[in-house]
Amino acid sequence: MNSYSDISSKRYALHEAGKLTAWAEYCLEVPGLGAIEGKQFVKDSLAATGCEISINSLLPGAGMPFYHKHQQNEEVYIFLKGQGEMQVDAETFQVQEGSMVRISPAGMRSWRNTGSESLIYLIIQVKENSLEQYSLTDGVVGEGPVIWSDN
Amino acid sequence: MNSYSDISSKRYALHEAGKLTAWAEYCLEVPGLGAIEGKQFVKDSLAATGCEISINSLLPGAGMPFYHKHQQNEEVYIFLKGQGEMQVDAETFQVQEGSMVRISPAGMRSWRNTGSESLIYLIIQVKENSLEQYSLTDGVVGEGPVIWSDN
Numbered sequence A, B: 001m002n003s004y005s006d007i008s009s010k011r012y013a014l015h016e017a018g019k020l021t022a023w024a025e026y027c028l029e030v031p032g033l034g035a036i037e038g039k040q041f042v043k044d045s046l047a048a049t050g051c052e053i054s055i056n057s058l059l060p061g062a063g064m065p066f067y068h069k070h071q072q073n074e075e076v077y078i079f080l081k082g083q084g085e086m087q088v089d090a091e092t093f094q095v096q097e098g099s100m101v102r103i104s105p106a107g108m109r110s111w112r113n114t115g116s117e118s119l120i121y122l123i124i125q126v127k128e129n130s131l132e133q134y135s136l137t138d139g140v141v142g143e144g145p146v147i148w149s150d151n
Helices: A003-008 A020-025 B003-008 B020-025
Strands: A012-016 A027-030 A034-037 A039-041 A052-058 A068-070 A073-081 A083-088 A091-096 A099-103 A109-113 A119-127 A139-141 B012-016 B027-030 B034-037 B039-041 B052-058 B068-070 B073-081 B083-088 B091-096 B099-103 B109-113 B119-127 B139-141
Touching: A012 B091, A020 A052, A020 A073, A020 A119, A027 A039, A052 A109, A068 A073, A068 A109, A073 A091, A083 A099, A083 A119, A091 A099, A091 B012, A119 B119, B020 B052, B020 B073, B020 B119, B027 B039, B052 B109, B068 B073, B068 B109, B073 B091, B083 B099, B083 B119, B091 B099
Parallel strands: none
Antiparallel strands: A012 B099, A027 A034, A039 A052, A052 A119, A068 B139, A073 A099, A073 A119, A083 A091, A083 A109, A099 B012, A139 B068, B027 B034, B039 B052, B052 B119, B073 B099, B073 B119, B083 B091, B083 B109
């Protein structure tokens, strides 16, 4: 059995991305663009169907060399360590641990590390306007208490 | 101008959740269920339309007192600090910094903190099968170099 069929037979998938400070060791090969250091997409590892998440680590002094926008997808950036700056539509603001930024598809965006340690963050890509119900409304509580093996 | 119209006039929104170790100070009031400590939903603050994200901090010894599943939505749990255990459909596995777990709507899930510090994590809720194109395929690179005010 290969790993995909193993994943698909369960209603969950677990991906171990490792410690945040080790995310710098990932490298994404992009045909035509070369290697992007400190980035990994996890949609395939998670067999996710509603979001594409990437884990990211940007070295001090580094920044995105271009602006980009999206066609269909909203993005949420979640900063976990370090200090940086982000631009959206030529407006600039600071980001740090705990900063969360939602950007609409058409927003032109770029960002850079302005601190002395790695800037570590998640990027979550979802289809704009796709969520119909959420939070506690979509959840259904099961019957009975939770049983752990050592209970 | 209220804060919502201020958000909606831009193609981004910034929410400062604060340092991860301070997420324990949040408290979510749920009508009928009472207060859930260490949890905050950020969809409204971000004016997000494709995902609902919550930030979470669970004290040592604490765990979800019930199982739950979802109707429409896939969830991804991203663990950032601490040690815990998760159950999905009665299968149990350990989670720690860097563990990412995708759960299909029907998966019955619960989790607990098994460590000596707070278990800190994100939960991302998205509609199952909603993502049509993603990663680099949905992105469009803008023209020209990135200009920062100190360039």
